[in-house]
Amino acid sequence: MATVMKKVDAVIVGFGWTGAIMAKELTEAGLNVLALERGPMQDTYPDGNYPQVIDELTYSVRKKLFQDISKETVTIRHSVNDIALPNRQLGAFLPGNGVGGAGLHWSGVHFRVDPIELRMRSHYEERYGKSFIPKDMTIQDFGVSYEELEPFFDYAEKVFGTSGQAWTVNGQRVGEGKGGNPYAPDRSNPFPLESQKNTVSAQLFQKAATAVGYKPYNLPSANTSGPYTNPYGAQMGPCNFCGFCSGYVCYMYSKASPNVNILPALKPLPNFELRPNSHVLRVNLDSTKTKATGVTYIDGQGREIEQPADLVILGAFQFHNVRLMLLSGIGKPYDPISGEGVVGKNFAYQNLATIKAFFDKDTHTNNFIGAGGNGVAIDDFNADNFDHGPHGFVGGSPMWVNQAGSRPIAGTSNPRALRPGAVPGNAPPPITTPIRCRWTPTARISPTAAITWISTRYTAMPTACRCCG
Numbered sequence: 001m002a003t004v005m006k007k008v009d010a011v012i013v014g015f016g017w018t019g020a021i022m023a024k025e026l027t028e029a030g031l032n033v034l035a036l037e038r039g040p041m042q043d044t045y046p047d048g049n050y051p052q053v054i055d056e057l058t059y060s061v062r063k064k065l066f067q068d069i070s071k072e073t074v075t076i077r078h079s080v081n082d083i084a085l086p087n088r089q090l091g092a093f094l095p096g097n098g099v100g101g102a103g104l105h106w107s108g109v110h111f112r113v114d115p116i117e118l119r120m121r122s123h124y125e126e127r128y129g130k131s132f133i134p135k136d137m138t139i140q141d142f143g144v145s146y147e148e149l150e151p152f153f154d155y156a157e158k159v160f161g162t163s164g165q166a167w168t169v170n171g172q173r174v175g176e177g178k179g180g181n182p183y184a185p186d187r188s189n190p191f192p193l194e195s196q197k198n199t200v201s202a203q204l205f206q207k208a209a210t211a212v213g214y215k216p217y218n219l220p221s222a223n224t225s226g227p228y229t230n231p232y233g234a235q236m237g238p239c240n241f242c243g244f245c246s247g248y249v250c251y252m253y254s255k256a257s258p259n260v261n262i263l264p265a266l267k268p269l270p271n272f273e274l275r276p277n278s279h280v281l282r283v284n285l286d287s288t289k290t291k292a293t294g295v296t297y298i299d300g301q302g303r304e305i306e307q308p309a310d311l312v313i314l315g316a317f318q319f320h321n322v323r324l325m326l327l328s329g330i331g332k333p334y335d336p337i338s339g340e341g342v343v344g345k346n347f348a349y350q351n352l353a354t355i356k357a358f359f360d361k362d363t364h365t366n367n368f369i370g371a372g373g374n375g376v377a378i379d380d381f382n383a384d385n386f387d388h389g390p391h392g393f394v395g396g397s398p399m400w401v402n403q404a405g406s407r408p409i410a411g412t413s414n415p416r417a418l419r420p421g422a423v424p425g426n427a428p429p430p431i432t433t434p435i436r437c438r439w440t441p442t443a444r445i446s447p448t449a450a451i452t453w454i455s456t457r458y459t460a461m462p463t464a465c466r467c468c469g
């Protein structure tokens with residue numbers, strides 16, 4: 001029998017970026033807000049304490065901050081006829097858990113969406129004709145325009161303390177020769193912080209891209225280029241390029257997170273409560289099955305609790321939201337055969353391919369420094385910035401050198417004895433890639449597929465380099 005709690009105006013499921021932003025907006029509107037987070041309480045102090053947080057084995061290898069998939073995981077199947085199997089090894093897909101969600105251990109690359117991607121179907125049909133998009137392709141317009149969203153992007157960047165260089169502000173060109181992106185849409189304000197400094201590898205990419213006629217720009221990053229105080233009074237310190245963004249809590253208060261940028265403003269409010277270790281099982285509905293009346297969750301002691309609320313906000317991340325909706329009988333599940341239903345339709349995860357570039361031994365870079373969102377990119381092949389007509393696909397990708405920092409374990413070259421096929425005491429197996437190089441790769445170039453459809457991505461990665469072999 002569930003214990004029934006006192007009703008609140010709004011209950012929010014999950015406390016990542018979505019939950020934190022909604023909590024701030026709704027408390028400002030005067031509502032009593034309760035946030036339920038399935039994971040533990042965590043914050044810069046004590047979870048991001050230096051030096052304990054600079055522990056690659058604990059965080060990157062053993063994946064301390066992510067969802068523990070030995071307890072609960074997602075299942076995967078490649079077609080509706082397959083048996084869905086549990087994902088038992090985390091790879092690129094790293095779901096957040098605990099207060100701050102993935103926002104606590106994200107990297108900080110902080111783009112605005114390209115305007116045409118918000119009206120993708122209309123845009124491609126207007127430019128290339130109605131028949132360009134195949135009949136079975138499900139892309140559609142978002143139903144909201146860049147112009148409508150611009151004030152919210154602007155405010156979010158102020159809350160996050162985003163570093164970057166505008167190209168135009170209210171139609172006035174301000175970013176030429178300063179690292180602005182000529183393909184970027186107009187903005188109502190400059191970035192709150194100037195761009196971060198570029199690493200040597202990013203400078204090399206900038207030089208090479210310029211030489212062949214592309215238009216390099218500084219990546220907008222939610223890693224600070226200097227000290228900053230956001231509109232909520234939250235303070236951030238300047239990023240020191242330690243290289244421990246992705247997968248870690250930033251001990252310098254330099255990477256935007258719900259914990260650093262929003263939670264301090266929520267904590268003192270009498271109309272806000274955060275309950276960690278509260279795993280929501282379902283959204284409760286009224287007898288008509290059309291109106292949410294609250295949620296049921298399991299608390300830290302394993303008790304079943306019913307939390308009534310006028311408003312239920314699902315901020316548990318896309319597929320957790322879908323799962324909760326399906327478990328609660330909300331909406332019509334998407335059927336990929338008939339194309340009917342919308343719950344679970346069009347989920348897309350980011351696609352990222354990496355190309356390693358090797359330079360001669362006189363080109364020195366320091367791979368161990370970096371920041372999650374730092375780097376130089378080109379948008380010449382992104383969105384619809386080039387003619388798709390002859391190519392037969394839609395969408396594109398930025399390409400960038402994003403030096404996030406090679407940490408000691410991942411950044412160490414594969415020693416001779418550990419090379420695949422090596423036998424102790426015997427000569428190491430031959431190296432197949434005839435590339436002259438320094439002992440570690442000095443640049444990483446990542447085309448990121450914003451839209452994935454008939455887009456060919458590849459990874460060219462020599463197994464080892466000749467000069468250290």
Ligand SMILES: Cc1cc2nc3c(=O)[nH]c(=O)nc-3n(C[C@H](O)[C@H](O)[C@H](O)COP(=O)(O)OP(=O)(O)OC[C@H]3O[C@@H](n4cnc5c(N)ncnc54)[C@H](O)[C@@H]3O)c2cc1C
Pocket residue numbers: 013014015016017018019036037038039094095096097098099100101102103105106107108109110111246247278279280281315316317318320372373
């Ligand atoms: C390592 C890493 C690097 C990334 N880098 C970037 C980047 O550079 N740029 C970028 O734009 N994006 C990046 N992302 C993606 C970005 O961080 C996420 O898309 C974003 O943080 C998602 O926010 P969210 O609030 O929607 O979900 P989440 O942050 O996942 O928050 C959802 C919260 O809900 C909780 N929850 C789930 N189910 C329940 C339940 N049943 N009951 C209660 N609570 C529940 C979870 O524990 C979690 O805390 C990165 C992600 C990762 C993992």
Ligand code: SF4
Pocket residue numbers: 223224238239240241242243244245249250251252253254255370371372
């Ligand atoms: S690189 Fe900068 S933002 Fe990232 S963890 Fe280090 S200090 Fe923080």
